[in-house]
Amino acid sequence: MNPAIVYLVELGSGAILVTALAVIWRHSLQAYIGAFRLQSFLLGAVAALLSQLQGSLELLGVALLIALVKGWFIPRFLRRLLARVGSGREVRPYLNVAASLLICGALVVVAYSATADLVAASRLPTRNGVPLALAVVLIGFFVLISRRQAITQVIGFLVLENGIAMLALMVSYGLPLMVELGVFLDVLIALWIMQVVVYRIRDTFDTLDVTRLKGLRH
Amino acid sequence: MALALILLCFVAGAVLCLLPYRAWLPGAHLGLAALAAVAGSILVAELDRGTLPRRWGAVALRLDALSAFMVATILLIALLALWHSRGYVARELARGGLEPHQAGRYYLYLDAFILMMLIAVVVDNVGLMWVALEATTLATVLLIGLHHTKEAIEASWKYLLIGSVGIALAFIGTVLVYCDVSILEPAREGALDGSRLLEQAASFHPAFLRLAFVFLFLGYGTKAGLAPMHTWLPDAHSEAPAPVSALMSGVLLSVSLYALLRFKPVVDLAAGADFSARFMIGFGLLSLGIAAGMLVIQRNYKRMLAYSSVEHMGVVCLGLGFGGSLGTVAALLHILFHALGKSALFLLAGNIQQTCDSTQITQATGLLRRLPVSGRLFGVGTLALLGAPPFGIFFTELAILRAGFQAGYLALTLAAAALLAVIFAAMLAHLQRLLFGEVERAAAAELTVAPAAFALGLLLLLGVWLPPPLARLVERIGMELMP
Numbered sequence: 252m253n254p255a256i257v258y259l260v261e262l263g264s265g266a267i268l269v270t271a272l273a274v275i276w277r278h279s280l281q282a283y284i285g286a287f288r289l290q291s292f293l294l295g296a297v298a299a300l301l302s303q304l305q306g307s308l309e310l311l312g313v314a315l316l317i318a319l320v321k322g323w324f325i326p327r328f329l330r331r332l333l334a335r336v337g338s339g340r341e342v343r344p345y346l347n348v349a350a351s352l353l354i355c356g357a358l359v360v361v362a363y364s365a366t367a368d369l370v371a372a373s374r375l376p377t378r379n380g381v382p383l384a385l386a387v388v389l390i391g392f393f394v395l396i397s398r399r400q401a402i403t404q405v406i407g408f409l410v411l412e413n414g415i416a417m418l419a420l421m422v423s424y425g426l427p428l429m430v431e432l433g434v435f436l437d438v439l440i441a442l443w444i445m446q447v448v449v450y451r452i453r454d455t456f457d458t459l460d461v462t463r464l465k466g467l468r469h
Numbered sequence: 470m471a472l473a474l475i476l477l478c479f480v481a482g483a484v485l486c487l488l489p490y491r492a493w494l495p496g497a498h499l500g501l502a503a504l505a506a507v508a509g510s511i512l513v514a515e516l517d518r519g520t521l522p523r524r525w526g527a528v529a530l531r532l533d534a535l536s537a538f539m540v541a542t543i544l545l546i547a548l549l550a551l552w553h554s555r556g557y558v559a560r561e562l563a564r565g566g567l568e569p570h571q572a573g574r575y576y577l578y579l580d581a582f583i584l585m586m587l588i589a590v591v592v593d594n595v596g597l598m599w600v601a602l603e604a605t606t607l608a609t610v611l612l613i614g615l616h617h618t619k620e621a622i623e624a625s626w627k628y629l630l631i632g633s634v635g636i637a638l639a640f641i642g643t644v645l646v647y648c649d650v651s652i653l654e655p656a657r658e659g660a661l662d663g664s665r666l667l668e669q670a671a672s673f674h675p676a677f678l679r680l681a682f683v684f685l686f687l688g689y690g691t692k693a694g695l696a697p698m699h700t701w702l703p704d705a706h707s708e709a710p711a712p713v714s715a716l717m718s719g720v721l722l723s724v725s726l727y728a729l730l731r732f733k734p735v736v737d738l739a740a741g742a743d744f745s746a747r748f749m750i751g752f753g754l755l756s757l758g759i760a761a762g763m764l765v766i767q768r769n770y771k772r773m774l775a776y777s778s779v780e781h782m783g784v785v786c787l788g789l790g791f792g793g794s795l796g797t798v799a800a801l802l803h804i805l806f807h808a809l810g811k812s813a814l815f816l817l818a819g820n821i822q823q824t825c826d827s828t829q830i831t832q833a834t835g836l837l838r839r840l841p842v843s844g845r846l847f848g849v850g851t852l853a854l855l856g857a858p859p860f861g862i863f864f865t866e867l868a869i870l871r872a873g874f875q876a877g878y879l880a881l882t883l884a885a886a887a888l889l890a891v892i893f894a895a896m897l898a899h900l901q902r903l904l905f906g907e908v909e910r911a912a913a914a915e916l917t918v919a920p921a922a923f924a925l926g927l928l929l930l931l932g933v934w935l936p937p938p939l940a941r942l943v944e945r946i947g948m949e950l951m952p
Contacts, residue, residue, distance in 0.1 A: 368676045373648070388641065395634060401626070408633060415640055422648035427661060430596030434640075437603045441633055444610055448629060451614065451622045464623040467704045 256304050257376045263297040264380035267417060268359070271390045271410050274403075275351045283406045284329045290413055291321035297417070301377065301424055309428050317416065320435055325409065325442065332446050333402065336453050344398050351397065355390050362386035373422065380421040387414030401449050401459045405442070412438055470522070471512040472532070472591065475544065478505040479584040486577035490569040495555040498576055502544075502551040509544040513537050517938050529593035529662050531731075534945035535801075539590040539727050542805050546719045546812050547583045549920045550712035553816045554579070556917030557712055560823055566616065575615055575710070582608035582716065586724050593662040598728060599636070599643055602692065605721060606632040612713045613705055624704035631701040632692060639688025639728070645681035646732070649673050663731050670738035678739040685732050686748050693725035695752045695786065696759040699779045703763075706778065707771035707828060711819020714771070715812035718778045723804045726785060733789070734950055742792070749790030754881060756783030757888040764895040771818050771828045773899055774811065777854060780892055781807045787885055788869040794947045796872030801943050802935075803865040806928060807854070810862065813924035814850045817843050820916040830899055834906025842918045844904055850925055851900045855893050861932035 270290035274283050295318035302310035344351070362385035370378045391411030395404050416434075419426050426434075449459065456463050478501040485497055512532075515521060521532035558575065561567040567575065582605055589601035606629070614625040643661070650660045650669070691698035706714050733745050760780035767773045781803070788800025818828075820843045825833040836844030853860035866889065873882030931939075 365680070369645075369648075369680065372674055372676065388637075392634065395630065404630060408630065408637075411634065411637055415637060415644065418641060419644045419647075422644060423650075426596055426644065426647060427594075430594065430600065430661065433597060433600030437600055437607070440604070440607050441629070444607055445629060448610070448614065448622065448626050451617060452626060455617065455619055455622055461626065464619075464626060466620050466623055467627075467708075 264383045267293050268383050271387045288326040358389040359386040377421045384418035384421050399460050399462045471508045474508040475505045479580045483580040486573050490573035498551045502548045506544045506548045531593040550716045552920040554712045578608050578611045596661045613709045621708045624708035628701045628705040635691025638684050642681045642684030649677045666735045670735040673739040675740040682736045689725045689728045693722050696756040703772045703775040706775035714815040719808040719812035746790045749786045753783040753786030761888045761891045769828045791872040791876045798947045799865045799868035806861040809924045809928040810854045813921040816921045817847045824913045837904050859932045
């Protein structure tokens with residue numbers, strides 16, 4: 252157990268949480284994509300550090316995959332989507348920045364209290380990152396339900412997905428490789444389909460404000 | 470091997486879709502689905518004689534009675550859906566609702582959807598099961614989005630987001646289960662196999678598994694359409710093409726419950742049986758309540774059918790929660806009966822929609838004269854789903870209520886019975902308007918009715934006579950699920 256590596260992993264976990272919060276206080280979709288890209292690279296770096304800790308080549312492969320797919324490909328994909336639908340600003344959210352940040356603070360507390368038992372029972376050196384990972388999941392979920400712009404909702408989903416990947420790293424050094432590959436494939440297909448639906452929403456409703464979608468009731 | 474043949478049928482179907490669309494494609498799909506159904510009955514017969522293989526190359530399989538039962542149900546409804554699709558696609562092509570290349574993609578996504586459901590119920594690794602279930606969401610979103618109407622786009626966006634987030638919660642649950650396994654046993658080979666989890670269940674940490682089950686229940690419960698996570702369901706099921714609605718309502722919801730059933734015995738062993746039972750009963754009853762309320766005020770016959778699915782998933786959950794061999798066996802048979810009845814009704818609702826060009830009840834009145842055969846079958850199917858004897862649902866609902874009394878949940882069981890009565894009255898009132906209301910137009914040409922008639926006939930037959938192999942299969946599942 253190299254203490255320096257454990258320290259770096261904890262530092263990286265904290266930084267990932269900060270990048271999730273960046274989506275709350277920034278205002279442009281470009282900035283959200285930048286925050287997501289930084290978050291993915293940090294996640295890849297944490298996975299690479301853990302592969303050092305465990306001496307696992309499999310985990311190093313997962314780290315490279317995270318950096319390549321989530322750090323490089325997905326942000327590029329989102330930028331192209333943004334350029335084509337041409338709407339760089341966020342639609343006015345339901346809540347202002349201050350209220351949103353307060354709620355996110357509460358979510359971090361919730362994450363700590365929900366995982367207290369788990370952290371106490373775990374013997375892995377990464378256990379202190381578990382509450383942070385759950386907090387990233389909850390913040391992604393909050394972005395998803397509190398924003399009205401379709402692409403921001405997609406970014407909320409991706410942050411949530413990163414949070415789950417981080418949780419898997421923290422509680423068990425990641426899942427078996429076959430499952431990880433399946434999850435990557437699903438995320439990529441989901442993203443492709445989300446893009447298709449976003450284009451259709453734009454073409455049909457002439458807006459990306461999804462609160463305008465209210466034809467179906469009861 | 471029967472399983473290989475089943476999967477190969479749908480892979481072959483998908484490959485055919487990559488060719489330019491030809492008029493024989495629907496017929497070829499029907500043939501492949503029939504072949505797969507034959508292979509499915511061979512699979513059940515093999516299981517009846519002994520056990521089935523546990524591995525397939527690098528992938529561990531879980532071919533026990535529960536899996537075989539789900540495979541058979543999926544194949545049966547897939548056969549109905551592909552049978553009905555022949556007429557459905559021909560009519561959509563004729564009226565310009567679909568372009569030929571879209572018809573090819575319709576079949577491609579449908580094959581992928583069925584294939585993913587089959588994979589989800591036969592793999593042993595619960596992580597891969599999750600991957601396959603997420604893939605079913607993606608395939609069905611594409612199917613709902615085939616028509617570019619405002620409603621279809623809205624439904625697919627809501628379904629995509631709620632479905633993906635819901636199933637992401639289930640993934641957190643899977644990760645938490647895995648974390649417990651990896652602490653006990655650093656070797657990771659096969660650590661997420663469902664059968665291994667069951668063997669080690671007694672040594673798991675109860676607190677971990679309780680937290681994991683909460684996530685798993687909320688996640689897979691979202692996909693199974695349990696209230697209050699059901700909000701996507703009426704939109705998605707009412708906007709999808711009729712054969713897709715039949716598959717989504719008839720089997721996809723139950724496949725998500727299957728995923729929960731894979732974890733339930735593990736959690737029961739580790740944390741006590743009460744824990745999961747309380748969740749199932751609570752959410753089951755809530756689903757019944759919300760479905761009852763929405764059915765009373767419903768004005769759209771396809772959404773009526775969708776809310777009826779919320780109701781029936783609630784009933785299945787109640788049966789599993791009340792437990793005992795009576796409740797469990799009745800819940801499983803209820804899955805099969807609901808699949809047959811609900812898919813028949815969605816197929817008929819597709820006919821009604823194509824004739825009346827509306828999904829509002831007020832626009833589709835007087836069906837007895839307008840669409841005599843579809844209308845009559847719709848009436849019979851609705852009565853069967855409401856639990857009228859001699860259809861099987863009458864017996865399973867009665868058995869589930871009895872299991873509730875036996876388990877000592879007197880007040881809750883009475884509440885469930887009262888809600889079932891409200892639903893009966895509400896749907897009967899809607900049915901009466903649909904069948905006997907005034908007609909402005911004369912009788913229309915009858916559309917595809919054979920698949921729905923076949924399903925309802927089978928439902929009637931199974932209500933009065935359960936074939937011995939099926940009875941043995943269901944009993945075996947009851948024993949498998951007991952901790």
